[in-house]
Amino acid sequence: MPPERTRPKAATIHDVAAAAGLSRGTVSRVINGEPYVSEEARAAVESAIRQVGYVPNTAARNLKTKRSRAVGLIVHEPHPLFLEDPNIGAILLGTNSVLSKADYQLVSLIIDSERDSDRVADYLGGGFVDGVIVISARAGDPIGRAVTAMGIPAAFVGHPPDLEGIAYVGIDNVHAAHAITERLLLTGRRRVGMIAAALDRDSGRDRLAGFRSALGERFDPELVVDSPLYSYRTGLEGMRELLKRAPDIDGVFAASDAIAAGALDALREAGRSVPADVGIVGFDDSAWALRCQPPLSTVRQPADLLGQMAAQRVLDQLDGKPSAPGGTMLDTEVIWRESA
Amino acid sequence: MPPERTRPKAATIHDVAAAAGLSRGTVSRVINGEPYVSEEARAAVESAIRQVGYVPNTAARNLKTKRSRAVGLIVHEPHPLFLEDPNIGAILLGTNSVLSKADYQLVSLIIDSERDSDRVADYLGGGFVDGVIVISARAGDPIGRAVTAMGIPAAFVGHPPDLEGIAYVGIDNVHAAHAITERLLLTGRRRVGMIAAALDRDSGRDRLAGFRSALGERFDPELVVDSPLYSYRTGLEGMRELLKRAPDIDGVFAASDAIAAGALDALREAGRSVPADVGIVGFDDSAWALRCQPPLSTVRQPADLLGQMAAQRVLDQLDGKPSAPGGTMLDTEVIWRESA
DNA sequence: TTGAAAGCGCTAACAA
DNA sequence: TTGTTAGCGCTTTCAA
Numbered sequence: 001m002p003p004e005r006t007r008p009k010a011a012t013i014h015d016v017a018a019a020a021g022l023s024r025g026t027v028s029r030v031i032n033g034e035p036y037v038s039e040e041a042r043a044a045v046e047s048a049i050r051q052v053g054y055v056p057n058t059a060a061r062n063l064k065t066k067r068s069r070a071v072g073l074i075v076h077e078p079h080p081l082f083l084e085d086p087n088i089g090a091i092l093l094g095t096n097s098v099l100s101k102a103d104y105q106l107v108s109l110i111i112d113s114e115r116d117s118d119r120v121a122d123y124l125g126g127g128f129v130d131g132v133i134v135i136s137a138r139a140g141d142p143i144g145r146a147v148t149a150m151g152i153p154a155a156f157v158g159h160p161p162d163l164e165g166i167a168y169v170g171i172d173n174v175h176a177a178h179a180i181t182e183r184l185l186l187t188g189r190r191r192v193g194m195i196a197a198a199l200d201r202d203s204g205r206d207r208l209a210g211f212r213s214a215l216g217e218r219f220d221p222e223l224v225v226d227s228p229l230y231s232y233r234t235g236l237e238g239m240r241e242l243l244k245r246a247p248d249i250d251g252v253f254a255a256s257d258a259i260a261a262g263a264l265d266a267l268r269e270a271g272r273s274v275p276a277d278v279g280i281v282g283f284d285d286s287a288w289a290l291r292c293q294p295p296l297s298t299v300r301q302p303a304d305l306l307g308q309m310a311a312q313r314v315l316d317q318l319d320g321k322p323s324a325p326g327g328t329m330l331d332t333e334v335i336w337r338e339s340a
Numbered sequence: 341m342p343p344e345r346t347r348p349k350a351a352t353i354h355d356v357a358a359a360a361g362l363s364r365g366t367v368s369r370v371i372n373g374e375p376y377v378s379e380e381a382r383a384a385v386e387s388a389i390r391q392v393g394y395v396p397n398t399a400a401r402n403l404k405t406k407r408s409r410a411v412g413l414i415v416h417e418p419h420p421l422f423l424e425d426p427n428i429g430a431i432l433l434g435t436n437s438v439l440s441k442a443d444y445q446l447v448s449l450i451i452d453s454e455r456d457s458d459r460v461a462d463y464l465g466g467g468f469v470d471g472v473i474v475i476s477a478r479a480g481d482p483i484g485r486a487v488t489a490m491g492i493p494a495a496f497v498g499h500p501p502d503l504e505g506i507a508y509v510g511i512d513n514v515h516a517a518h519a520i521t522e523r524l525l526l527t528g529r530r531r532v533g534m535i536a537a538a539l540d541r542d543s544g545r546d547r548l549a550g551f552r553s554a555l556g557e558r559f560d561p562e563l564v565v566d567s568p569l570y571s572y573r574t575g576l577e578g579m580r581e582l583l584k585r586a587p588d589i590d591g592v593f594a595a596s597d598a599i600a601a602g603a604l605d606a607l608r609e610a611g612r613s614v615p616a617d618v619g620i621v622g623f624d625d626s627a628w629a630l631r632c633q634p635p636l637s638t639v640r641q642p643a644d645l646l647g648q649m650a651a652q653r654v655l656d657q658l659d660g661k662p663s664a665p666g667g668t669m670l671d672t673e674v675i676w677r678e679s680a
Numbered sequence: 681t682t683g684a685a686a687g688c689g690c691t692a693a694c695a696a
Numbered sequence: 697t698t699g700t701t702a703g704c705g706c707t708t709t710c711a712a
Contacts, residue, residue, distance in 0.1 A: 010465075012689055023699045028691060036697055055490075058466030059408070060689035062399040063704045070463075096450050105463050108448035110436050123410075123445050125350075126398030127705095128468070232627065261631055287572065291601055293633055352705055363683045368707055376681055400705035403688045467689095 011052040020048035031056060062127055070105040071095075071314055072129040074120060074143060077110075077136055085230065086257070086286030087303040091135055091157060094307025102315055104130075111143060121146040131314040133157065133307075138200045153317035155310040159202045159327060167317070169309040169328045173203050176299045176332040177210025177283070181253050183297070184281050184340050185214065189251030193223030195238035195263060197230045197255045204230075207255050207283065223249065230255060235262020243270055250278050251340065257282040257289045260296050260339070279340030294338035301332050351392040360388035371396060402467055410445040411435075411654055412469040414460060414483060417450075417476055425570065426597070426626030427643040431475055431497060434647025442655055444470075451483060461486040471654040473497065473647075478540045493657035495650040499542045499667060507657070509649040509668045513543050516639045516672040517550025520621050521593050523637070524680050525554065527619050529591030533563030535578035535603060537570045537595045544570075547595050547623065563589065570595060575602020583610055590618050591680065597622040597629045600636050600679070619680030634678035641672050 013031070017024045022041055029037050030045040048054075062068045073095055075088060096106045107129065109120050120143060124132060131153035137144040137160040144160045156168035184192065194211045198204030208226075212219050225241050227234040235254055239262065242249055254260035260282030264274060272278050274294060282289060285300035309328055353371070357364045362381055369377050370385040388394075402408045413435055415428060436446045447469065449460050460483060464472060471493035477484040477500040484500045496508035524532065534551045538544030548566075552559050565581050567574040575594055579602065582589055594600035600622030604614060612618050614634060622629060625640035649668060 010689095013691095014689075024690080025692085025699060025701095026697085029698090032691080038697060041698080055462065055465030057403070057689050058463070058468055059399050059402040060704090061466075061691075063397070063403050063689080063706085064691045066704080068399070070468075092450065093452060096452055096456070100453060100456055100459070103459070105459055106450065108450070110432065110446065110448070112433060112436055113440060116436070116440055119440070119443070119445055122395065123398070125395035126401075128398060128410075232631070265631070288631075291572065291605070291628075291631075350705095353707095354705075364706080365684075365708080366682060369682090372707080378681060381681080397705050400688090401707075403690085403705080404707045406688080 010057065011054040012057065013054070015052045016045065016048045016054045019052050020044040066127070067130050068128055069103065070107050070129045071099055071311070072124060072132040073106055073108045074132060074134045074147075075108060075110045075136065076117075076134070076138070076141060076143060077112075085136075086284055086288070087301065087306075088135065090303035091307035091310075094304035095133060095311040096307075098308045098311035098315070104315070106311075117143050124152060125150060131155075131318055133310045133314060134160075135310075136201065137163075138198075140200075153314050155313035155317075157306050157310050165325050167313045167325050167327075169306055169313065169330065170202070171301050171306070171332050172329045173206030174210040174213070176301070176334075177207040177253070178214045179210075179332075180281050180283070180297070180299050180334050181211045181214035183334055183336065184251050184253060184279055187251070187275070187279050187340055189279055189340075191223065191246055191249045192218070192251035192253070193220075193225075193242045193246065193249050194253045195235055195242065195255060195259050196224055196226035197234050197259060198228060199226055200228070204255065207253075211253050222246065230258055232258045232262040235259035235264075236266050237262075239263035239266035240270075243267075243272075252278060252280045254280060254282045257284045257286045257292075257296055257298055260298070261288050261292055264292055264339070275338065275340045281340050285335050289335070289337070292339065296339045297337045298335050299332050300335050302330050305330055350397065351394045352397065353394070355392045356385060356388045356394050359392050360384040406467070408468055408470050409443065410447050410469045411439055411651070412464060412472040413446055413448045414472060414474045414487075415448060415450045415476065416457075416474070416478070416481060416483060417452075425476075426624055426628070427641065427646075428475065430643035431647035431650075434644035435473060435651040436647075438648045438651035438655070444655070446651075457483050464492060465490055471495075471658055473650045473654060474500075475650075476541065477503075478538075480540075493654055495653035495657075497646050497650050505665050507653045507665045507667075509646055509653065509670065510542070511641050511646070511672050512669045513546030514550040514553070516623070516641070516674075517547040517593070518554045519550075519672075520623070520637070520639050520674050521551045521554035523674055523676065524591050524593060524619055524621050527591070527615070527680055529619055529680075531560075531563065531586055531589045532558070532591035532593070533560075533565075533582045533586065533589050534593045535575055535582065535595060535599050536564055536566035537574050537599060538568060539566055540568070544595065547593075551593050562586065570598055572598045572602040575599035575604075576606050577602075579603035579606035580610075583607075583612075592618060592620045594620060594622045597624045597626045597632075597636055597638055600638070601628055601632055604632055604679070615678065615680045621680050625675050629675070629677070632679065636679045637677045638675050639672050640675050642670050645670055 013027050017027045099106045111117050135157040139162050147154050158170045159168045196208045225238045282296045282298040285298045289296040289298045353367050357367045367385050439446045451457050475497040479502050487494050498510045499508045536548045565578040622636045622638040625638045629636035629638045
């Protein structure tokens with residue numbers, strides 16, 4: 001006896017039509033809420049649907065309509081970062097809320113290997129989604145290129161440095177980094193360094209650029225260390241290195257809160273007190289910022305809004321609205337606490 | 341002139357056949373790597389595919405084969421928790437790695453409203469996915485019921501209290517909570533309380549049960565507070581309340597590391613020192629645990645392995661392997677640091 | 681080894 | 697207002 005694993009074969013529109021004593025066309029009209037259906041017919045179909053337990057087969061519908069009412073969100077993060085990045089969750093939720101209101105299904109796809117990258121590209125090409133949002137794309141990112149090459153409606157969160165003419169939303173990292181560095185300088189620091197990260201992304205590059213421009217003449221490349229990841233470890237090791245290179249350092253801009261948290265611990269282990277000996281500022285205003293000792297001065301970025309706007313950009317394209325390609329920059333805010 | 345927004349209409353298998361001078365059947369055979377295709381035919385088709393830029397239309401394929409080679413992962417979390425839960429990311433990555441190896445696409449679906457819940461149920465019924473993994477389902481969760489009702493191959497991470505006969509993987513929260521509470525007691529604490537959370541889930545209920553059993557006679561319901569969320573705020577407010585109820589409290593089991601972090605801050609604000617005055621232990625061994633001052637004693641749960649095993653359970657069902665329904669319990673480990 | 685043809689379940693003309 | 701019908705792009709017999 002074969003194991004009983006046959007799912008009760010799903011009812012089709014045909015079964016519903018039979019049960020209701022009407023044609024498939026009429027059933028289809030009811031399902032899609034179209035006009036020109038009599039009240040009786042509608043009622044009969046609706047009861048038949050419940051009776052046979054009908055669920056529309058979306059594959060068939062997609063095949064016919066060429067639309068899926070789904071939007072993909074591609075997250076391309078190296079492992080450790082994915083787990084720590086406080087913004088991703090908020091972006092996701094923001095995106096979902098906008099899409100949900102428009103009755104689109106958000107499907108998140110994570111890329112964690114080259115294999116994933118290829119499979120996701122196929123998935124996108126296969127008509128599973130009508131549009132796509134890409135977050136944290138990096139320079140030379142194959143998925144970013146694939147998306148633009150396919151011509152599928154898309155919006156990027158952040159701006160991959162090597163892609164032209166795309167729709168994206170982001171924050172002005174240069175400006176934000178400049179602002180917080182300037183504020184740090186206001187506390188009277190003389191030797192200010194930076195722990196940079198992710199220089200292959202716009203966010204990383206731009207934060208460094210902002211830092212540099214705020215320092216102007218005083219910028220000293222010796223006082224900048226960098227690493228690929230916005231992580232605690234980056235902060236820990238970066239700060240140790242900075243301390244070695246310049247024992248008299250008295251101010252640090254960490255490219256993220258997680259990095260700042262690591263730097264704080266390195267400072268603690270070196271017996272420096274914050275903010276008395278060294279002032280430190282972060283970036284993100286994540287949950288971490290408040291829980292550090294002392295609480296972090298940092299830059300707040302509106303992650304949920306970023307997600308919402310990216311979703312809206314895709315929706316606009318789907319509706320055929322022009323939605324001028326190019327970027328939308330959202331404002332950030334310096335949050336001043338006690339770490340500097 | 342209408343705006344030029346027509347995506348170059350995708351090439352079909354038909355175009356490939358024409359370009360290769362062969363039939364659609366042969367093209368299909370090549371695409372699916374089937375035997376009985378001559379070398380010349382294969383080469384011709386492959387070059388034709390490149391030439392016309394063919395990407396298989398998955399909707400059509402699914403319609404025919406009734407399979408999508410995709411597995412859904414449903415995350416059902418109230419907002420704030422989603423952003424803080426350190427396990428979700430690891431579960432996601434674990435799941436993805438197993439599925440990816442089996443050449444399945446993981447698609448994550450987030451439920452953040454009733455509307456989402458309905459839409460996701462339709463999505464699952466619509467043939468977009470062959471199987472589904474549900475994480476953090478709660479008692480009475482409609483999506484859990486929908487999934488089991490549909491009879492779609494599924495695995496749960498954690499065990500919704502009201503669902504019978506389902507496949508799930510989890511940790512033994514009772515045992516783990518018992519173990520760490522016992523260890524806390526070993527430090528000589530006399531008045532030990534708990535900040536519980538999420539009592540509508542197995543994890544929350546079971547951690548409380550383990551705490552209670554470890555305390556035995558000494559269990560005092562007055563020393564237990566609870567809140568719906570595993571959050572920092574729960575810890576902050578819970579600890580304040582506990583301090584009010586029992587100023588002589590000297591030990592606390594926090595149901596998660598985030599809660600413990602909040603409790604730590606409440607203790608600090610009350611001028612109590614940890615671990616001298618009060619010993620505190622958490623749960624999760626998240627990134628937080630190490631960054632607290634002092635570092636947290638906690639329970640490590642193998643979140644990535646949980647994800648991997650859940651994926652495997654679904655894959656087994658998809659392959660028609662029996663995969664006895666019921667639970668798999670993974671081991672946890674008490675990590676002892678300096679907070680108690 | 682290949683081609684021809686019959687649908688998968690659905691929508692959207694077109695007729696009635 | 698409803699029924700009929702022709703595919704959407706693909707896989708999969710069955711014949712050749």
